[in-house]
Amino acid sequence: MISILSSTPVSPVSPITNVLPLSMVLFVSLVKEAWEDWKRFQNDKTINNTSVDVLQDQKWETVSWKNLQVGDIVKVKQDGFFPADLLFLASTNADGVCYVETANLDGETNLKIRKALEKTWDYLTPEKAFEFKGEVQCEQPNNSLYTFTGNLIIEKQTLPLSPNQLLLRGCSLRNTEYIIGAVVFTGHETKVMMNSMNVPSKRSTLERKLDRLILTLFVVLFCMCLIGAIGSGVFLDRKYFFLGLRGPALSADMNPSNRFVVALLNMFTLITLYSPIIPISLYVSVEMIKFIQSTQYINNDLHMYHVETNTPALARTSNLNEELGQVEYIFSDKTGTLTRNLMEFFKCSIGGELYGTGVTEIEMGEAQRNGIKVDEVHKSSNTVREKGFNFDDARLMRGAWRNEPNPDMCKEFFRCLAICHTVLPEGEETPEKIRYQAASPDEAALVAAAKNFGFFFYRRTPTLIYVRESHVEKMGKVQDVPYEILNVLEFNSTRKRQSVVCRYPDGRLVLYCKGADTVIYERLAEGNNDLKKTSREHLEQYGAAGLRTLCLAYRDLCSDTYENWNEKFIQAKSSLRDREKKLDEVAELIEKDLVLIGCTAIEDKLQEGVPTCIETLARAGIKIWVLTGDKMETAINIAYACKLINNDMKQFIISSETDDIREVESRGDQVEIARYMRDAVKNQLKKCHDDAQNYLRSLSPPKLALVIDGKCLMYALDPSLRVMLLNLSLNCTSVVCCRVSPLQKAQVTSLVKKGARKITLSIGDGANDVSMIQAAHVGVGISGLEGMQAVMASDFAIAQFRFLTDLLLVHGRWSYLRICKVVTYFFYKNLTFTLTQFWYTFQTGFSGQRFYDDWFQSLYNVIFTALPVIMVGLFDKDVSASLSKKYPELYKEGIRNTFFKWRVVATLAFFALYQSLIVYNFVIASSTNSVDSSGKMFGLWDVSTMAFNCIVVTVNLRLLMMCDTITRWHHISVGGSILAWFMFILVYSGVYTPRGIYSVFYVLISTVYFYTTLLVVPIVALFGDFLFQGVQRWFFPYDYQIVQEMHRHEPDSSSAGLLEIGNQLTPDEARSFAVAQLPREKSKHTGFAFDSPGYESFFASQAGVLAPQKPWDVARRASMRSRAKTPRKN
């Protein structure tokens, strides 16, 4: 707009000088946008060109994803991703069943079962599938992952469709050779994509605040212009005959008989004159800085390069760098982000004896905090490490358990592990080659543990479990023992335990039971309190160490008791109504008088460095919320493991898993359930909220933690309760939301983002995190694994959770500091410059005469002051990277936005005002008197060139004053800018132009006056800043300044350390501690968490549909299939 104005006759400056910088600015930003778009396009292309088999003319043709159409019949092979939402028609498995992994959608890794309609089972071969003619009627595309209603009309029969026949895009096929499906929804209509919200174009908060600053500047500009305009209207008078205000051709802007028009037109003149107050080049400079920051720094940081997956960090947008320096809330997914989704058998306690010498990450951190320096214990050479087993204790290995105090107990322990489960063995029946297929990794870990202890479970038939037992009768003897499985009492969330009744070959009847400590302890036989007590202590110890615990127990049964019970069991099993409930009741009858064997501790393997990272982030004032699709117990357990929750915290748990809610649910009236739930949630929330307020009012308020599950969250997010939820959760140090859907994750994120106006960051790895990643201010995706959706939606992609430390504390913080400095500096330099122009207006009869030459004005921003500030944006750092991480508290300055408050801006504006007055008045003083011994006088252009000269020097020196580090690039750029000005003016005023500026500079440098002024003006102008900075640092130091001083004698942490340790963290973190004896922490939390196959699939439970098939049956069938297949191969 300014450019347009400048081309009109009212302008005091020539148009080209205004248009040129503007077009430069526009051009640079255009190029940048184009480049980013092109990159995005490349990414989309890769996905779109993934190929899939589509049925065409009775043959499978390979077609890329983008060409897929609704109605196509596709074939998806094992481990393949579904390219669209498919209607499941047929599978190579018997019974039209297939297994899908939904980790990308909800983070759960246990396999889900999908079953095709019986009618369509046969369409497996291309020839057959070609005959398939059907019509699908279904609901409109929507974002609910857990519902689907529709009809398949085939051969004039209408068959109802349920979510069970729908294979969602983003899931992958497991344990099934291939399946045939018909495409129902493609592309943006798929449920996953519907769940991902519109990709919002994200701008950083700082930038939004910058907009407000610019707006303020516009207001200031307007005020300045208004003052000038009114002045000009009042000033203009015919009495100033030398202005020649006469004649018919007098233009309107100089016609004293119509003062209003004069003022109005002068307003526009002044707008062009004062337009440099708006820093146009600010945006492009900031973008350039951010672009280099992200492409050169973040993408190339060796600290954030993950060797194992060969993944460097990736900044997918350069808009949000400084946002990383102000994050206050982190929303993290659990599986794949915090944990590796790897369960490892880690420790156990048998008969009151602790086994396993491993040290968890938590314990290591604990030891470090307590200053225990334990010699690094080298892992004993006999440590067996394989998937699911990370146990280090020779006392139990290779039959050594026979020499332990209670070998019988050990034997029972191992048998319980080997028998009481629902795992399917797969592959060759040797310990090395066998693979266990379990619905949960915990189970697989337990069975693998039994294998390593010498109880190798290798075959399952519908009625038998074969275990190859070693060292049982005497050392070294190996025998195959078939155990007859009589009953399986399944796991579910109410029972929290699982039992198997088996018959030994010798006829002994035993019930093995494993489950949560609470439920097992209730059902133990009287006596043996010592064992119970020690085991309880062990459980607590494990819990505190962040391990997942299970209690093992057994009961010998006499055949009479069993027969009696079995009758009831069969009855219950065949009952038609309330079968579940009846089965539970029957199970109660036999699961009693148990004998405790011991307990197991499984490590839900955290990603490397997660607890340390979380602790660092917490010290940095960042609050971390875990949002997971997992169960409450698992989530709480991980929260413990990550040190998000500890026992000193007051926990609020809002759960839908209470007895009364369950009772209401069992009645099945949806309206009633909703009403009841709402009330229940409201009451719980209110209670928690009041409690929280009470706690906070107390003298030493404890830290609070909130745990809430998805169902409750659904009601708590209701507008009426939302405020209370927000208040409560903001008071909590950590919040864990479990069993939440992807959309809820996004809702929680935006609750904090919008409700609390805090800066949020979401981090996740799967498709289920996409909406959350997009909802947050900053989205971070975990890259390096298979799924790409999270990364594609994210703003930054890192390989490991722990890299957040670097991303936030180093890159984010620096970026924030730098951008703040750049923005405030731009503001300052343009204000200073324009104000001198403004003061001059008062001396020119408000006529809008420019003080500076056109070219001075337009090159001021693009040449004379541009480069140094970019150097600051690139190189400035207050403290080094390692100190940033050593003092995470420094990050709080970003959260509080210390460096871009209005107060900071006002201070700067004050100094800009001061400096402009100094420069203007000192220079103007020179024009009233002769300036050299020859008695000649300065004219307008001499004065203005001198003023500009002083401004360029002052402003550039001011930049050096606000640098915390000065590299040679600073020197070069600052020196270069000042030099560029001198070069420019030497040439510009040296070459003849029909302008006043010609030869002015040569006149100036011939006078002594010029040099004395040049010396005094910048120093006086910067005097105030210097004093302010000195006093501020001396008496009110910022934290970073103290840290600078503390480490002022240390050389910058050089790259040497980094290179030596390759990709390790700082040497401090990389040290591996082994702690033999840990301070025992008393804990109520025992860390029970167990993913069991009995638990209904999350999909089904959300939709209120019961999974029609019990996984146990499925497992059995699957095992038969695998057995059936083996001989065929042979």
Added chain:
Amino acid sequence: MMNSNATSSSSGVAGSTEISTPRRNSKRPKYSKFTQQELPACKPILTPGWVISAFMLVSIVFIPIGVASLFASRDVVEIVDRYETACIPPASKSHKVEYIQSSEDKTCNRTLRVLKRMKQPIYVYYQLDNFYQNHRRYVKSRSDEQLKYVRSENDTSACKPEDNNGLSIVPCGLIAWSLFNDTYSFSRNNQQLTVNKKGISWKSDREHKFGEKVYPKNFQNGKLIGGAHLNSSIPLSEQEDLIVWMRTAALPTFRKLYGKIEVDLQENELIQVAVENNYNTYSFNGKKKLVLSTTTWLGGKNDFLGIAYLTVGGLSFFLSMAFTVVYLAKPRRLGDSSYLSWNRNPGGH
């Protein structure tokens, strides 16, 4: 540019110590001091010592300069005589504008007393007040091309309303049109003092901005006479009064060099000045002053600069003393970790 530079200096180190030798498809970022943000840098910390010594340095440098320039300024002898009111005959006091526009003889005699011995050269200035030579309309009402080149004679588009009156005016524009036309002649003891009017303009103006072959044409031929007439037989490059006038002043109060008196004037001598009071400043209530001044290496009388230097130097000295006292009385140990906000109020925030 920076990138490559930094890489070359450090790549040798990087290659030898790396544990995982980069495979061909490794995405491991290359090490460079630039990308790892480890460029060597000095980290200035504004410690109290620095603050005190900086202030000290400023005072040490500034006070002598201030004293020197103040002395220089005090050496200057300046005589200022405001004459625009005094030069109106009492009869015309009520209608000054009509008087000045009339064609009668407007010579007016003034007597100046030399307060202090004035060494030659003595510069004669006229000073106008409330005259907006810096008004936007005024500043641009000239044609620099026309002043320099004969061929640009008709290049008068910027000069409105004084562009042409049938023929192009040379020099055109309001600036030239309003050329100052008061004249002064000085005498001492009835003996004429010659005023040298050569070399009163900047050399560059004379030689490069005003053409040697450009002669005034058609100048002051309009109905309204703005100011002085020009001798149309002298080229513009020698019309030094015009050249001085055309270097427009920055402020509405300005002095312009009129000439030089190249003899010493003794203390208490009386100088008679015959002023031809032609120029109209009465319509806009502008003052007219005649100034006689000597100069030093720093130019004319200018206490401002000296005072500024002295003030800043003195203030710096005072501040450095004050800081020293504070530093001795209540020192803050550098890098005292108890000043860290999280140590000051634990549990806060």
